[in-house]
Amino acid sequence: MxxxxxxxxxxxxxxxxxxxxxxxxxxxxxxxxxxxxxxxxxxxxxxxxxxxxxxxxxxxxxxxxxxxxxxxxxxxxxxxxxxxxxxxxxxxxxxxxxxxxxxxxxxxxxxxxxxxxxxxxxxxxxxxxxxxxxxxxxxxxxxxxxxxxxxxxxxxxxxxQALLVTTLGGLAMLAGFVMLGQHAGSYRWSVVATDLPGGGYLVTALMLILLGALSKSAIVPFSFWLPGAMAAxxxxxxxxxxxxxxxxxxxxxxxxxxAVAGVTAWRVVLLVAGLATLFLGAWVALRQTDLKLLLAYGTVSQLGLLMVVLGAGTRDAALAGAAMVLAHALFKATLFLVVGIVDRTTGTRDLRELSGLGRRAPALAGIAVLAAASMAGLPPMAGFVAKEAAFEAFHHGGTADLLVLAGVVAGSALTVAYTLRFLWGAFATKPGVAPADPHPAGWSFLAAPALLAVAGLAVGVAAPAFDGLLAPYADGFSAAEPGYHLALWHGPTPALGLSALAVAVGGGLFLLLHRGRLRATRWTPLDGAAGYERVVAGVDRLAVELTGATQRGSLPFYLGIILVVLVVLPGGALLTGGPWPRQFRAWDTPLQAVVAALVIVAAVMAARALRRLTAMILVGVAGYGTALMFVLHGAPDLALTQFLVETVTIVMFVLVLRRLPVKFSARPIRASRRGRIAIGVAVGAVVSGMAWVAASGRLATPISDRFPDEAVSYGGGKNVVNVILVDIRAWDTMGEIAVLVVAATGVASLIFRRSRDLDRRSAVPDPRPAGGGPRWLTAGFEAHRHSVILQVVTRLLFHAIVLFSVYLLFSGHNAPGGGFAAGLVAGLALAVRYLAGGRRELNAAAPVDAGAVLGAGLFLAVGTGVAAMPLGGEFLQSAVLDLHLPLLGKVHFVSSVFFDVGVYLIVVGLVLDILRSLGAEMDRQQEDARDDVRDKELV
Amino acid sequence: MTPNLTYIVVVGVLFAAGVTLLLERSLTRVLMGVILLGNGANLLLLTGGRAGGPPIVGTTDAGEMSDPLPQAMVLTAIVITLGMTAFLLALSYRSWHLNGHDEVQDDVEDRRIMDLADRDEGPGTDDADQPDSDDQLDPDGRPDPDSRRSSAASVAAAAGERGRDA
Known part of the structure; x- marks a missing residue:
């Protein structure tokens, strides 16, 4: 299967x-x-x-x-x-x-x-x-x-419509399934059926499942989607x-x-909803002028009947239901296919425009009549057999069964009426309407409906054979008496009389309607379409209101909301959350207070500055001050990195700010500024409070007390911070260098406006001849643009700085340094070359693509991690080797140094990328703009 | 552990100044706010660990060492701030290049939705029509009252028209 x-x-x-x-x-x-x-x-x-x-x-x-x-x-x-x-x-x-x-x-x-x-x-x-x-x-x-x-x-x-309605029902059904499955401990229906819960639990689950079944089968009140689906x-x-x-x-x-037909609620819902659908569908079908819609409402009606018969919960009704499923499939498919042929050969399916088609297309009409007879329940068709069985199943029971029987008979009469309307509408000759002039439909077009119609006839004639095939299903229901058998002829039974009655009433009804004595309605109040429309429109409106209320489109507004929540909730918790710790110390050394004062003054002035450059310098001062705080804290690695980062940051700022206006654009209005400052001060106070409480709350022994020992024994290094980075918490570092790669890519893609410009990131040999004069630097000398002294100093220092960065990289495992700091030093060396000699000089100093450096670094870092795995270690586990080499003596070697080299390369790549983007490419764009201006002046 | 008052005051001021700048519209200012916030957050992390000598085995006794764990976290945070600074700088340059200023503008789509909410209307996107389509729409793009009353009927009627077209 x-x-x-x-x-x-x-x-x-x-x-x-x-x-x-x-x-x-x-x-x-x-x-x-x-x-x-x-x-x-x-x-x-x-x-x-x-x-x-x-x-x-x-x-x-x-x-x-x-x-x-x-x-x-x-x-x-x-x-x-x-x-x-x-x-x-x-x-x-x-x-x-x-x-x-x-x-x-x-x-x-x-x-x-x-x-x-x-x-x-x-x-x-x-x-x-x-x-x-x-x-x-x-x-x-x-x-x-x-x-x-x-x-x-x-x-x-x-x-x-179809999607929303049936999906909604499907979700409810899933909930019902889960309820049953969780109870039984299995989702196999063959198992679940033997272990059903009881009481309200079962009823709830079944109602949810019915919601799915009824919406899928277009039963009232979900019936509206099926006629709509005629757009297909x-x-x-x-x-x-x-x-x-x-x-x-x-x-x-x-x-x-x-398994569940014994539950009263199941039967009641199916019988009531089914009967309602049976009537309404058939009644509305009587008013339709589109043949396809007529059939669609007919389907709605028939589905109601199927629900009634299958929901009754007796053996005979189930047998009738199974037969009806078969019969309905055969005749309804035939009739739709016939409508398709009518539509294709005449160009319309409106029964007001069709006339005389029966005479012009007798084969088609014959097929339609055969299928319609089955739909109306006339012998010897399958539909007749199934309907007889249904009448028979209900006419033995009590009052409720008899009521249902009455409903089913009445529904059958309506079915006969709309069947007649269909045949009359499609094939009859109508006075005052021009006779149809169909194209001939080939035999291959007619074959499928013909086969289906004949199958409907065959099932009717050979009903006893099908009885044996379908009976095993019906026998699943408990039966009180020897069961009914499907057959064409049972003798003069009450069911036969009811069939005759239904046909007679249906015929009369059709005549009444046809003569205009009675009018059917186009739609019914029980149809859920209006409700559906209201719900969908309501959800749309709610979405607009909600989005309009929350998505103001203003970044400061969003940030303000987030920050106010930070102040109100955690701040409120701080205020109400019990006694505050009393003990504190003013500082570790008085020097801290001095540096702190410097940072505070710089930060406050930076927030007030009007010029970009001023603000930048003040932010830098605050940053260097923070680095001093790190020194006083006893964190040399942090201090080193912070100093370097601040320096690179200042270089970057200068590179960009030379292109931006000197002053910030117009200050915001005073009231709004006050609001911002108020939020800022409140957030600062809350964070201070949190720092106070959190620092006092550290009572347990820190996990890092064991780190110094472990750093030496497992990580093979003496600089604990560096061992944490490349070994103990190497996964974190891996994530962070990945972020750096992403940031570098983002910078490049923001500055390089065309993808072909990206080639310039790599070192393209410079076609222009170098200028005259002494060549202190590789790419030549342009005295009017760059300072000679800077060039000389650069010439002297560049290689020394690069060498120093390599030293920092390899000593970092045992002394302050490591990949991050070393990479920043190398990056600063490149920055000096760029500042001294411009973009060509940068290309000469680093004749590689920044992307390649970044990629190589990431590859190396990941590769180091992966390499540990085939050797039986965890990802990123380090190995320590102590070798005794001739001449060099004892060499101490840790595999995580490769990881650190990866970090180094990524940081160098990041700085190189920044210099190429914010420096070189922005220069080039500027030069292009200048060239354009000059060209225009020449013209 | 007893809190260090100096750290707490510096952290508070850095956050206050950072947030004030962050709420501005000029991207350069926002960026400076981010940098100040970053420094404040780094110091905040350090207040959780004790101060002492450099955490290097051999130069300092284990008992005298500053806590290395927050330092490792802060170290990567510093470098990430660098990447972020570069990105925001590129962003403000790009914004200036395209718009002549580096200010964060309000989102136009959001404004349109707010206008819809003010007018008490729905989005009505479903009814945006293709040129060759049948329709019963009024100029606002809303279904006409009849099809509102019974969409099944109107859809079905449209299906009928479609059949005739074919």
Missing amino acids: LVLVAVHALAAVVAPGLVRRFGRRALYAVALAPAATLVWALTRTGGVRSGEPVVETWPWVPRIGLEIALRMGTLSWLMVVLVGGVGALVLAYSARYFRSDDPGLGRFASVFVAFAGSMLGLVVSDDLLLLYVFWELTTVFSYLLIGYDPAKRASRRAAM PTPVSAYLHAAAMVKAGVFLVALLGP
């Missing part, structure tokens, strides 16, 4: 290609997938007849108990035959219905066969979760089928109405029926 589902999936994948290659003929090939399903199911008929289901199981997600458990009992067999048979015929029919140049044909073929495959999976699922998955797949594919023509508003609306092409409607989609709900009710 899984193989068949896979065949459908494969067919869905190749279908668009086939259609592109062979046009509409490809649909015949696609039809092989459902046809194979039909053949396979028919070969299993014997086993199913003797009551032995076909079972397949594959494990899927064992942790949540999800397995691919497939099971084909009698009911599933019936559905598989319909899904496969009707699917294949409809696809074959579509090969004539569509034109090869229909733009959506490839997609249609693909989605249709995928839909058939989902439906197949649905009806053979034994696992309820799997059933749900297929259930939602049919929802999604039906959405795509109904929205076949996305340019049409009607099409989109109908598809969206006619073959889709035929399949959706006859064998698939709406039958999923019916199938679910039938599947659960034998």
Whole structure:
């Protein structure tokens, strides 16, 4: 069975290609997938007849108990035959219905066969979760089928309606499944059915499941989506109405029926909703002028009847229901296909415009009459057999059963009436209407409906044979008396009399309506469409109001809200959260207070500064002050890194600020400034409070007390901070260097405006000749732009600085330094070269692409981590080697140094990238602009 | 552990100044706010660990050492701030290059939604039509009252028209 589902999936994948290659003929090939399903199911008929289901199981997600458990009992067999048979015929029919140049044909073929495959999976699922998955797949594919023509508003609306309504029901159903499955400890229905909970729990679960089944099967109050779905092409409607989609709900009710029909609420809901749907659908059908809509409302009505019969919970009713599912699929598919042919050959399906078609297309009319007879329940058709069985099932019981019987008979009468309206509308000769002039429909176009209609006749005539096939399902219900058997002729029973009554009343009703004595309504108040519209419009409005209220579009506003929450909630907790710690110390050394005063003054003035450069210098002072605080704290690595970062930051600022206006743009109005300052002060106070409480709250021994020992014994290094970075918490460092790579990429992509400019990031040999004069630096000398002294100093210092950075890198494991600091030093060396000699000098100093440096660094860092794994270590675990080499003596070597080299390369790459982007590329853009101006002046 | 009052005051001031700048509209100012906030946060982390000698085995006794763990965290934070600074600088340059200023503007889409909310309207996106489509829309893009009353009927009617077109 899984193989068949896979065949459908494969067919869905190749279908668009086939259609592109062979046009509409490809649909015949696609039809092989459902046809194979039909053949396979028919070969299993014997086993199913003797009551032995076909079972397949594959494990899927064992942790949540999800397995691919497939099971084909009698009911599933019936559905598989319909899904496969009707699917294949409809696809074959579509090969004539569509034109090869229909733009959506490839997609249609693909989605249709995928839909058939989902439906197949649905009806053979034994696992309820799997059933749900297929259930939602049919929802999604039906959405795509109904929205076949996305340019049409009607099409989109109908598809969206179907999707929303059935998905909502599907979710409720899932909740019901989970309730049952959690109780039984398994999601296999064959297991769950034997271990049902009781009382309100079961009723709740069943009601949720019914919500899914009823919405899928378009039962009142969800009935509105199905007529809307008529926006789909006619073959889709035929399949959706006859064998698939709406039958999923019916199938679910039938599947659960034998185990749960004893629950009163289940029966009551199904009987009431079913009867209401039966009447309303049929009544509205009597008013329709579009043949397709007439049939659609007919389907709604018939689905109501199916729910009544399958929900009754007796053996005979279940047998009638199964027969009715079969009969309905056969005649409804036929009639839709007939409407499709009428539409295609005459150009209309409006019964007010059709006249005399019966005479012009007798074969088509014959097929339609055969199927319509089955729909109206006339002998010797399948519909008659099923309806007799239904009458018989209800006429033995008590008052309630008799009421239902009355309803079913009345519904049958309405069915007869709209069947007559259909036949009259499509084929009769009407006075005052020009006779139709259809194109001839070829035999291949007629074949599919003809086969289906004849099948309906065959089932009726051979009813006793089908009785044996369907009885195993019905026997799942407890039966008090020897059961009823399907047959064409039971003798003069009350059911036969009721049939005759229904036909007579229906005929009379049709005449009354036809003569205009009675008018049916276009829609009914019980239809949920208005409610649906209101809910959807309400959700839209709510979304707009909510978004309008929360998404103000102003960044300061968002930040302000976040910060105010920070002040109110954690700040409030600080104020109310009990006694504050009293003990504190003013400082570790008095020097701290001096440096702190410097930082405070710089920060406050930076916040007030009006000029960009002033503000930048003050921020820098605060940063260097922070570095001094690190020194006094006893954190040399931090201090070193902070000094270097501040310096690089200042270089960057200068590079960018030379292009920006000197002053900040207009100051915000005073009131709003006061608000900002108030929020700032409040946040500062809250953070101070948190620092106070948090620092006092550290009572346990810090985990880092063990680090010095471990750094030496496991990490092989004496600088504890560096060992933490490259070994103990190397995963963190890995994440952080990845962030740096992303930031560098972001900077480059913001500055380099065209992707081909990115080539300039790499060192392109400079075509321009170097200037005259002494060559202190590689790329030449332009006295008017760069200072000679700076160049000389650079010449002297560059290599020394680079060497120093390498020293810092390799000594970092045992002394202050390490990859971050060393990389920044090397980056500063490059910055000096750039400042002294411009962008060509930078290219000469670092003739590599910054991206390549970044990539190499990341590769090295990850590679070091991975290399530890085949050696039996964890990711990023370091190995220590102590070698005794001649001449060099004892060499102490730790593998994590490679990781640190990776960090180094990434930091160098970041700085190089910044210099190329914010420096060199911005220079070039400036020069280009200047050249443009000069060119214009020359002209 | 007893809190160090100096740290607490510095952290508070850095946060206050940083937040004040962060709430401005000029991207350069926002960036400076971020830098000040970053310094404040780094110091905040350090207040959680004790001060002492450099955490290097051999130069300081284990008992005298400053706490190395917050230092390692702060170290990477410093370098990340550098990356972030570069990115924001590039952003403000780009903004200046494109718009002639480096200010953060209000989001236009959000403004439109607020206007819709003020007018008590829905989004109405579903009814944006394709040129060749049938319709029963009034100029505002809303379905006409009839189709509101019963969408099934209107959809079905439209389906009928479609059939005739075909």
